[in-house]
Amino acid sequence: MFRHKGKARKFRQNLGIASLLSFVAGVVNVVGFLAVQRLTTNVTGHFAFLVGEAADTNFHQAIHYFLYIFSFFSGAFFSRLLIELTSRFNEKYVFIVPVLVEIAILTVIASLSYDFVAQNPNGISCALLFAMGLQNSLVTVISNSVVRTTHLTGLFTDMGIEVAQLFFSNEVKQRSKLVASIELRVTIIAAFFLGGITAGFLFPSFRGRTLLIASSILVIGLMIDYMTIRIRLAKISTKKA
Numbered sequence: 022m023f024r025h026k027g028k029a030r031k032f033r034q035n036l037g038i039a040s041l042l043s044f045v046a047g048v049v050n051v052v053g054f055l056a057v058q059r060l061t062t063n064v065t066g067h068f069a070f071l072v073g074e075a076a077d078t079n080f081h082q083a084i085h086y087f088l089y090i091f092s093f094f095s096g097a098f099f100s101r102l103l104i105e106l107t108s109r110f111n112e113k114y115v116f117i118v119p120v121l122v123e124i125a126i127l128t129v130i131a132s133l134s135y136d137f138v139a140q141n142p143n144g145i146s147c148a149l150l151f152a153m154g155l156q157n158s159l160v161t162v163i164s165n166s167v168v169r170t171t172h173l174t175g176l177f178t179d180m181g182i183e184v185a186q187l188f189f190s191n192e193v194k195q196r197s198k199l200v201a202s203i204e205l206r207v208t209i210i211a212a213f214f215l216g217g218i219t220a221g222f223l224f225p226s227f228r229g230r231t232l233l234i235a236s237s238i239l240v241i242g243l244m245i246d247y248m249t250i251r252i253r254l255a256k257i258s259t260k261k262a
Contacts, residue, residue, distance in 0.1 A: 035168055035205060044212040051217040051220035056135075059146040089150050094154060097155065100155040101162065120243060127236040130145060
């Protein structure tokens with residue numbers, strides 16, 4: 022899932038990474054909202070609040086919303102920077118390093134006490150938005166802009182367009198492409214909701230530690246990726262022998 026880029030990727034690989042990362046985003050979205058009452062997977066709402074607070078000359082609060090937006094941007098920038106730097110040393114790990122950074126961020130936040138999180142909502146929000154910006158940038162680069170996982174507005178828009186196109190498409194190849202794209206978007210939306218529902222059920226009992234579910238899912242994804250590569254290499258070695 023994390024080792025192929027752009028045209029080299031197969032549909033099932035995009036489907037796999039879409040399911041995994043969307044589930045993670047769903048968990049982060051609900052945990053962030055329940056823990057600090059902030060949106061922590063996208064910045065659309067924060068931009069509206071920024072403009073509103075600035076218009077009311079409440080600049081102190083406006084700065085907080087600006088920092089949320091900047092944190093998401095910084096995560097996306099840092100992700101791409103890591104990809105470029107890692108590619109200069111070892112192409113094999115180019116997409117793994119940003120995932121490890123995201124795991125570290127989510128795990129650290131999960132280990133914080135609930136009182137600390139409640140007393141520092143802005144810092145926690147910025148950290149989670151940074152992680153989601155990093156994730157969104159990573160999956161965008163990997164899938165050649167086919168997959169987005171941290172917000173649903175664009176997904177519903179694209180899916181609405183594609184469903185409408187089905188009514189006017191007569192070519193088998195074009196219809197198959199549309200159906201595959203719709204299937205991918207439905208998978209992302211379903212995984213996002215499943216992650217959110219899971220977090221919603223677990224949060225009353227585990228509070229911020231619910232984020233460990235998200236970081237564990239990422240670890241499992243890396244392990245599956247590693248095992249898949251090892252099995253493939255073993256088969257190739259067996260055939261050569």
